[in-house]
Amino acid sequence: MKELLLFLSCVLCVSADVLHEDIAVDACSASDGEKMFGLDGEEKAYADFNKQEMIYPQPPFVINPFHYREGTYEAAVANQQVCKQNLKIRRDAMKDIPLEHDAPSGVTIYTRDEVEFGEKNTLICHVTGFYPAPVNVSWTKNEQKITGSSINIPYPNKDGTFTQISRLQFTPQLGDIYSCAVQHLALTEPETRLYDVEASGQSDPGVGPAAFCGVGLTVGLLGVAAGTFFLIKGNECS
Structure with a gap:
């Protein structure tokens, strides 16, 4: 029961x-x-x-x-x-109640795919934690304003703030530096994030290969330890 x-x-x-x-x-x-x-x-x-x-x-x-x-x-x-x-x-x-303003709590810029020079990719500017909506996101390439980006409609977060994502199609080339600048009612000046193509291409390849090597080394050491154990036990039996 x-x-x-x-x-x-x-x-x-x-x-x-x-x-x-x-x-x-x-x-x-x-x-x-x-x-x-x-x-x-x-x-x-x-x-x-x-x-x-x-x-x-x-x-x-x-x-x-x-x-x-x-x-x-x-x-x-x-x-x-x-x-x-x-x-x-x-x-x-509510005309006498002041409107509450929350500046973005997080602004990040990153690529959709792993960077390969000369291959088309997408830059993403992720803005979250702001109120009220919306924000305005502008892009530059080598300090020159560029157009052609897109932005989704404000998405509500659980805490009452909003998230918006702007996307820019680009082709990574050595020496290029991109930026996304975020404007909002609660900001006295735009909040800007930079993306350096060259630095990204020379960055650490990631934790994947390192983790794989680490796991392989650990398994190898365990195998050696197990082999040594059984060898000693076999000698004791004989």
């Missing part, structure tokens, strides 16, 4: 765990709006009110792309009207 109760308790514990977190956001301002669906911290889809369609930012290797049913975009447009009406009511009620 005790074993049965223990088994049932374990089943209940497992079933209580959250496997996935789904989120849907309706947001608006006087000049902009947002409708976004997310799963486990990733965007599934969002409404582009300029293109007048739903956008599905899924990686190209997805075999069966996911899409919501027809009418999802139209419903997002209708929700924007409701959002703006509610926004006006809340602004009138």
Whole structure:
């Protein structure tokens, strides 16, 4: 009976765990709006009110792309009207309450893939921990402003702040230095991160090979120790 109760308790514990977190956001301002669906911290889809369609930012290797049913975009447009009406009511009620500003708590720049000179890659500028949304991200190459980057819509964090990611397609070449500069209401000046292509190409190849060698050395030493042990035992028996 005790074993049965223990088994049932374990089943209940497992079933209580959250496997996935789904989120849907309706947001608006006087000049902009947002409708976004997310799963486990990733965007599934969002409404582009300029293109007048739903956008599905899924990686190209997805075999069966996911899409919501027809009418999802139209419903997002209708929700924007409701959002703006509610926004006006809340602004009138909170007009004397100062707006809270939180500067980004983390700004990092890195590449999507391992760097190979002359091979196309993607630079990523990851900005998180800010409020309110959004941030503005600009890029430079060798101190010259460049265009062509993209940025996702603000994604809400569990603590009420936001995360945004800007991406820039580039081809690593020796001597090039890139930067992403982040602007936000809570920052008195842009927060900038640099990416040196040459330094990245000469960096440590990573912990993978070192870890592999370390494990191999450990296994080899254990094998020697085990062989010595059995050799001694064999001599004792003889």
